[in-house]
Amino acid sequence: MHYVSTRGHSGRKQFCEALLEGLAQDGGLYVPETYPRVDDATLDAWRSLSYPSLAFEILSLYVSNIPPVDLKAICEKTYTPEVFGSPKISPLRKLENGLYLQELSNGPTLAFKDMAMQLLGNLLEYELARRHQELNILGATSGDTGSAAEYAMCGKKGVRVFMLSPRRRMSAFQQAQMFSLQDENIHNIAIDGVFDDCQDIVKRVSGDLEFKQRYKIGAVNSINWARLLAQVVYYFYGYLQATEGRSAGASFTVPSGNFGNICAGHVARMMGLPISRLVLATNENDVLDEFFRTGIYRVRSRTDTLETSSPSMDISKASNLERFVFDLLGRDAGRTKLLFEDQLRERGAFDLSEDPCFADAAARFGFRSGRSTHADRLATIRDTWERFDTMIDPHTADGVTVAHMHGSPEEPMIVLETALPIKFAATIREALGREPDRPERFDGIEDLPKRVKVLPADAQAVKDYIARIVQAC
Numbered sequence: 138m139h140y141v142s143t144r145g146h147s148g149r150k151q152f153c154e155a156l157l158e159g160l161a162q163d164g165g166l167y168v169p170e171t172y173p174r175v176d177d178a179t180l181d182a183w184r185s186l187s188y189p190s191l192a193f194e195i196l197s198l199y200v201s202n203i204p205p206v207d208l209k210a211i212c213e214k215t216y217t218p219e220v221f222g223s224p225k226i227s228p229l230r231k232l233e234n235g236l237y238l239q240e241l242s243n244g245p246t247l248a249f250k251d252m253a254m255q256l257l258g259n260l261l262e263y264e265l266a267r268r269h270q271e272l273n274i275l276g277a278t279s280g281d282t283g284s285a286a287e288y289a290m291c292g293k294k295g296v297r298v299f300m301l302s303p304r305r306r307m308s309a310f311q312q313a314q315m316f317s318l319q320d321e322n323i324h325n326i327a328i329d330g331v332f333d334d335c336q337d338i339v340k341r342v343s344g345d346l347e348f349k350q351r352y353k354i355g356a357v358n359s360i361n362w363a364r365l366l367a368q369v370v371y372y373f374y375g376y377l378q379a380t381e382g383r384s385a386g387a388s389f390t391v392p393s394g395n396f397g398n399i400c401a402g403h404v405a406r407m408m409g410l411p412i413s414r415l416v417l418a419t420n421e422n423d424v425l426d427e428f429f430r431t432g433i434y435r436v437r438s439r440t441d442t443l444e445t446s447s448p449s450m451d452i453s454k455a456s457n458l459e460r461f462v463f464d465l466l467g468r469d470a471g472r473t474k475l476l477f478e479d480q481l482r483e484r485g486a487f488d489l490s491e492d493p494c495f496a497d498a499a500a501r502f503g504f505r506s507g508r509s510t511h512a513d514r515l516a517t518i519r520d521t522w523e524r525f526d527t528m529i530d531p532h533t534a535d536g537v538t539v540a541h542m543h544g545s546p547e548e549p550m551i552v553l554e555t556a557l558p559i560k561f562a563a564t565i566r567e568a569l570g571r572e573p574d575r576p577e578r579f580d581g582i583e584d585l586p587k588r589v590k591v592l593p594a595d596a597q598a599v600k601d602y603i604a605r606i607v608q609a610c
């Protein structure tokens with residue numbers, strides 16, 4: 138299996154090259170040359186597999202340059218009950234007939250990003266050791282991504298993490314999660330500024346190619362193909378649990394921001410998993426709902442991006458959408474480049490509303506979409522609590538809200554749970570008038586000693602800091 142760029146100019150790459158590069162050199166995203174098909178007999182045989190064994194089977198279809206024994210060991214080391222809270226790793230929870238929640242947030246940072254990031258940590262450690270290389274991961278976070286990356290990389294050989302976050306702007310719980318890590322290779326940097334300042338600094342530091350090469354700066358953002366591939370596994374696993382013993386269709390609803398999570402569902406469907414509908418849920422930042430309803434993709438400006446009570450979905454553009462549009466356009470790299478490079482740069486938008494490829498997109502690819510608001514979120518959290526005795530977080534609530542719009546009585550609908558309520562206590566209090574449940578291992582986390590460096594919103598200050606740390610090692 139080889140990988141090509143959605144913009145057509147980066148040659149054919151091996152899995153581990155795509156893993157380390159992240160973004161392709163032509164600015165496109167790596168996609169597999171073809172999607173391997175999984176037939177019914179294979180799917181049936183997979184019903185009895187544990188999560189790590191299923192992960193190994195699926196990864197094997199895409200990874201050709203890691204020996205199978207090593208790949209199997211990596212999967213088994215990653216998906217353990219100790220790290221993910223239960224032997225099932227990602228159990229289904231039935232809410233009512235035909236409606237399920239797939240638990241994906243029992244990992245170290247209580248959000249679904251652990252499912253992929255934990256695997257990425259082990260893959261990177263393996264590949265860097267094999268190449269005798271080091272990597273300094275630089276990122277910006279407003280919460281979930283940064284902590285998932287840190288918990289995946291802490292203690293890993295050959296990797297350091299420099300994670301920027303806006304000073305005093307994350308929830309107390311999120312700050313405690315990140316800043317209480319005491320591992321030598323994890324460096325929290327609180328920037329005097331907002332999240333956009335952090336992102337700008339990351340762009341400026343990575344844009345200095347000499348610095349980037351000299352200090353081996355890399356990223357682990359959601360466009361990394363390995364992260365996406367890790368997420369494909371839980372669609373198969375959720376499907377197999379919901380359809381016990383019979384082959385039938387099932388649908389998924391996915392709370393979405395950067396289109397990473399649901400893009401993995403698209404890949405699973407292209408592999409032949411019988412997904413009827415892939416329902417995309419947004420919050421008030423509805424750039425993706427607009428695209429799937431109208432065919433018009435219109436990037437929002439900073440001022441048009443709202444701060445909502447499902448903050449991990451507050452996006453102005455969706456970095457993974459390019460992978461889906463590439464398939465939508467019949468894998469035409471020239472046209473993909475035209476839309477994502479030229480048209481987005483010139484107009485901040487592109488329009489496929491009149492294009493024949495968009496007209497039958499819902500039928501061909503199964504996509505549906507919907508949008509949820511703060512009031513919907515609160516009502517759904519309350520309703521799910523009262524009727525099903527289940528507390529869900531605001532992002533998952535956006536999913537449940539939109540799933541109700543697109544459910545059908547004949548088929549299971551699986552809503553992906555993207556975080557646990559404890560991460561977003563204020564909204565839970567507003568909805569339910571009580572504190573969210575807190576998993577025992579997080580008792581008192583806010584009181585632990587914190588390890589964080591405060592720096593001004595200045596790229597040079599961040600460069601100097603990185604240089605000092607790397608040279609001292």
Ligand SMILES: *Cc1c(COP(=O)(O)O)cnc(C)c1O
Nearest residue numbers: 281393394395396397398449555
């Ligand atoms: C990252 C995140 C999302 C959005 O996922 P994408 O892959 O960016 O679409 C939704 N909910 C939570 C809690 C998240 O952390």
